[in-house]
Amino acid sequence: LGLENRIVYTAVEVITGECKLDQALVKDKRQPRLALLPAAQTRTKEAVNPDQMKNLVGELSKSYDYVLIDSPAGIEMGFRNAIAGAQEALIVTTPEIAAVRDADRVIGMLETHSVKRMHLIVNRIRPKMVQANEMMSVQDVQEILAIPLIGIVPDDERIIVSSNRGEPLSLATELSLPGNAYHNIARRLAGEKVEFLDLEVPPDGFFTRLRRLFQN
16 A cells, blocks of 8 residues: 555554554555554464454444454454454465465354455466466355355465555556456445456467467
Protein backbone atom coordinates (compact mmCIF):
# COMPACT_ATOMS: atom_id res chain seq x y z
CA LEU A 1 0.00 0.00 0.00
CA GLY A 2 2.98 2.33 0.37
CA LEU A 3 1.98 3.29 3.94
CA GLU A 4 4.93 1.69 5.73
CA ASN A 5 6.91 4.91 6.18
CA ARG A 6 4.05 6.51 8.12
CA ILE A 7 3.77 3.80 10.79
CA VAL A 8 4.16 5.07 14.37
CA TYR A 9 2.20 2.59 16.49
CA THR A 10 1.11 -1.02 15.93
CA ALA A 11 -1.77 -3.28 16.96
CA VAL A 12 0.24 -4.45 19.97
CA GLU A 13 0.44 -0.89 21.37
CA VAL A 14 -3.32 -0.56 20.93
CA ILE A 15 -3.98 -3.82 22.79
CA THR A 16 -1.59 -2.99 25.64
CA GLY A 17 -3.11 0.48 26.02
CA GLU A 18 0.04 2.36 25.01
CA CYS A 19 -1.94 4.27 22.36
CA LYS A 20 -5.48 4.71 21.09
CA LEU A 21 -6.80 2.82 18.08
CA ASP A 22 -7.12 6.01 15.99
CA GLN A 23 -3.47 6.84 16.68
CA ALA A 24 -2.28 3.52 15.28
CA LEU A 25 -4.43 3.54 12.14
CA VAL A 26 -2.55 4.78 9.06
CA LYS A 27 -5.09 6.40 6.72
CA ASP A 28 -4.57 6.08 2.97
CA LYS A 29 -4.53 9.55 1.38
CA ARG A 30 -5.81 8.16 -1.93
CA GLN A 31 -8.76 6.27 -0.43
CA PRO A 32 -10.24 8.02 2.63
CA ARG A 33 -12.10 4.91 3.80
CA LEU A 34 -9.00 2.69 3.63
CA ALA A 35 -6.68 2.36 6.63
CA LEU A 36 -3.86 0.09 7.77
CA LEU A 37 -3.37 -1.21 11.30
CA PRO A 38 0.16 -2.65 11.24
CA ALA A 39 1.28 -5.69 13.17
CA ALA A 40 4.39 -5.48 15.34
CA GLN A 41 7.55 -6.77 13.67
CA THR A 42 9.78 -6.58 16.75
CA ARG A 43 7.67 -8.54 19.23
CA THR A 44 6.81 -12.23 19.39
CA LYS A 45 3.44 -13.53 18.20
CA GLU A 46 2.71 -14.47 21.83
CA ALA A 47 2.48 -10.74 22.69
CA VAL A 48 -1.19 -10.93 21.64
CA ASN A 49 -3.73 -13.64 22.47
CA PRO A 50 -6.87 -14.64 20.50
CA ASP A 51 -9.30 -12.96 22.93
CA GLN A 52 -7.46 -9.64 22.62
CA MET A 53 -7.46 -9.96 18.84
CA LYS A 54 -11.18 -10.70 18.81
CA ASN A 55 -11.87 -7.56 20.86
CA LEU A 56 -9.68 -5.47 18.55
CA VAL A 57 -11.53 -6.68 15.45
CA GLY A 58 -14.80 -5.88 17.19
CA GLU A 59 -13.66 -2.29 17.77
CA LEU A 60 -12.57 -1.93 14.14
CA SER A 61 -15.92 -3.28 12.94
CA LYS A 62 -17.67 -0.31 14.55
CA SER A 63 -15.96 2.07 12.12
CA TYR A 64 -15.31 -0.02 9.00
CA ASP A 65 -17.55 -2.14 6.78
CA TYR A 66 -14.76 -4.63 6.07
CA VAL A 67 -11.83 -5.67 8.27
CA LEU A 68 -9.26 -7.71 6.33
CA ILE A 69 -6.73 -9.59 8.47
CA ASP A 70 -3.56 -10.74 6.73
CA SER A 71 -2.62 -14.04 8.35
CA PRO A 72 1.06 -15.01 8.64
CA ALA A 73 2.28 -18.23 7.06
CA GLY A 74 1.88 -21.42 9.07
CA ILE A 75 -0.75 -22.46 11.62
CA GLU A 76 0.91 -21.32 14.86
CA MET A 77 -0.05 -18.50 17.27
CA GLY A 78 -0.04 -15.81 14.58
CA PHE A 79 -2.58 -17.80 12.58
CA ARG A 80 -4.76 -18.46 15.65
CA ASN A 81 -4.75 -14.75 16.45
CA ALA A 82 -5.64 -13.84 12.86
CA ILE A 83 -8.72 -16.09 12.78
CA ALA A 84 -9.94 -15.29 16.30
CA GLY A 85 -12.27 -12.52 15.17
CA ALA A 86 -12.91 -13.81 11.64
CA GLN A 87 -16.41 -14.39 10.32
CA GLU A 88 -15.21 -15.70 6.96
CA ALA A 89 -11.90 -16.48 5.25
CA LEU A 90 -10.23 -15.92 1.89
CA ILE A 91 -7.89 -18.81 1.11
CA VAL A 92 -5.15 -17.51 -1.20
CA THR A 93 -2.96 -20.14 -2.84
CA THR A 94 -0.74 -20.56 -5.85
CA PRO A 95 -1.34 -23.52 -8.21
CA GLU A 96 1.54 -25.57 -6.81
CA ILE A 97 1.15 -28.92 -5.06
CA ALA A 98 2.90 -27.86 -1.83
CA ALA A 99 0.90 -24.62 -1.61
CA VAL A 100 -2.41 -26.39 -2.24
CA ARG A 101 -1.59 -28.95 0.48
CA ASP A 102 -0.90 -26.11 2.93
CA ALA A 103 -4.17 -24.45 1.93
CA ASP A 104 -6.02 -27.71 2.58
CA ARG A 105 -4.54 -27.87 6.10
CA VAL A 106 -5.59 -24.26 6.73
CA ILE A 107 -9.15 -25.04 5.62
CA GLY A 108 -9.24 -27.91 8.10
CA MET A 109 -8.02 -25.63 10.90
CA LEU A 110 -10.61 -22.98 10.02
CA GLU A 111 -13.39 -25.57 10.14
CA THR A 112 -12.34 -26.68 13.64
CA HIS A 113 -12.44 -23.01 14.74
CA SER A 114 -16.00 -22.62 13.40
CA VAL A 115 -15.06 -20.43 10.42
CA LYS A 116 -17.43 -22.05 7.94
CA ARG A 117 -17.66 -19.43 5.21
CA MET A 118 -14.58 -19.67 2.98
CA HIS A 119 -13.71 -18.59 -0.54
CA LEU A 120 -10.77 -19.44 -2.79
CA ILE A 121 -8.38 -17.09 -4.61
CA VAL A 122 -5.95 -18.75 -7.01
CA ASN A 123 -2.92 -16.47 -7.30
CA ARG A 124 -0.12 -16.27 -9.89
CA ILE A 125 -1.80 -18.44 -12.51
CA ARG A 126 0.08 -18.83 -15.82
CA PRO A 127 -2.31 -19.83 -18.63
CA LYS A 128 0.45 -21.02 -20.98
CA MET A 129 1.84 -23.39 -18.35
CA VAL A 130 -1.66 -24.68 -17.58
CA GLN A 131 -2.28 -25.30 -21.27
CA ALA A 132 1.04 -27.18 -21.52
CA ASN A 133 0.09 -29.32 -18.47
CA GLU A 134 3.02 -27.83 -16.54
CA MET A 135 0.84 -26.17 -13.89
CA MET A 136 -2.36 -27.08 -12.04
CA SER A 137 -5.45 -25.41 -13.46
CA VAL A 138 -7.89 -23.34 -11.42
CA GLN A 139 -10.37 -26.20 -11.73
CA ASP A 140 -7.77 -28.66 -10.37
CA VAL A 141 -7.17 -26.48 -7.31
CA GLN A 142 -10.87 -25.93 -6.74
CA GLU A 143 -11.66 -29.65 -6.94
CA ILE A 144 -8.99 -30.45 -4.33
CA LEU A 145 -9.93 -27.72 -1.86
CA ALA A 146 -13.70 -27.94 -2.46
CA ILE A 147 -14.56 -24.34 -1.53
CA PRO A 148 -16.21 -21.69 -3.75
CA LEU A 149 -13.96 -19.72 -6.10
CA ILE A 150 -14.00 -15.93 -5.69
CA GLY A 151 -10.92 -14.82 -7.63
CA ILE A 152 -8.27 -15.70 -10.19
CA VAL A 153 -5.15 -13.51 -10.35
CA PRO A 154 -2.77 -14.01 -13.30
CA ASP A 155 0.98 -13.95 -12.72
CA ASP A 156 2.37 -10.59 -13.84
CA GLU A 157 5.70 -8.86 -13.22
CA ARG A 158 3.81 -5.58 -12.70
CA ILE A 159 2.59 -6.97 -9.36
CA ILE A 160 6.18 -7.09 -8.09
CA VAL A 161 6.94 -3.61 -9.46
CA SER A 162 3.81 -2.07 -7.91
CA SER A 163 4.50 -3.77 -4.57
CA ASN A 164 8.06 -2.43 -4.47
CA ARG A 165 6.84 1.07 -5.32
CA GLY A 166 3.95 0.96 -2.86
CA GLU A 167 1.50 1.71 -5.67
CA PRO A 168 -1.38 -0.82 -5.75
CA LEU A 169 -2.33 -1.99 -9.24
CA SER A 170 -5.99 -1.60 -8.33
CA LEU A 171 -5.44 2.18 -8.03
CA ALA A 172 -3.43 2.55 -11.25
CA THR A 173 -4.85 4.91 -13.89
CA GLU A 174 -4.29 2.28 -16.58
CA LEU A 175 -5.98 -0.87 -15.35
CA SER A 176 -4.00 -4.08 -15.91
CA LEU A 177 -5.23 -7.68 -15.99
CA PRO A 178 -4.23 -8.38 -12.34
CA GLY A 179 -5.58 -4.96 -11.32
CA ASN A 180 -8.87 -5.88 -12.95
CA ALA A 181 -8.79 -9.21 -11.11
CA TYR A 182 -8.43 -7.39 -7.75
CA HIS A 183 -11.36 -5.12 -8.61
CA ASN A 184 -13.51 -8.11 -9.49
CA ILE A 185 -12.68 -9.87 -6.20
CA ALA A 186 -13.73 -6.76 -4.26
CA ARG A 187 -16.98 -6.54 -6.22
CA ARG A 188 -17.77 -10.21 -5.54
CA LEU A 189 -17.08 -9.71 -1.83
CA ALA A 190 -19.59 -6.85 -1.93
CA GLY A 191 -22.19 -9.24 -3.35
CA GLU A 192 -22.01 -8.48 -7.07
CA LYS A 193 -22.12 -11.24 -9.67
CA VAL A 194 -19.04 -10.74 -11.83
CA GLU A 195 -17.78 -13.02 -14.59
CA PHE A 196 -14.29 -14.45 -14.12
CA LEU A 197 -11.52 -13.20 -16.39
CA ASP A 198 -10.93 -15.19 -19.56
CA LEU A 199 -7.30 -16.25 -19.23
CA GLU A 200 -7.32 -18.71 -22.10
CA VAL A 201 -4.15 -18.52 -24.22
CA PRO A 202 -5.04 -17.35 -27.75
CA PRO A 203 -4.19 -19.82 -30.55
CA ASP A 204 -0.70 -19.40 -31.95
CA GLY A 205 -1.82 -18.94 -35.55
CA PHE A 206 -0.29 -17.11 -38.49
CA PHE A 207 -1.70 -13.68 -37.58
CA THR A 208 -0.64 -14.03 -33.94
CA ARG A 209 2.94 -14.82 -35.00
CA LEU A 210 2.90 -11.98 -37.56
CA ARG A 211 1.71 -9.47 -34.94
CA ARG A 212 4.39 -10.68 -32.51
CA LEU A 213 7.03 -10.21 -35.24
CA PHE A 214 6.01 -6.58 -35.77
CA GLN A 215 5.92 -5.93 -32.00
CA ASN A 216 9.51 -7.13 -31.70
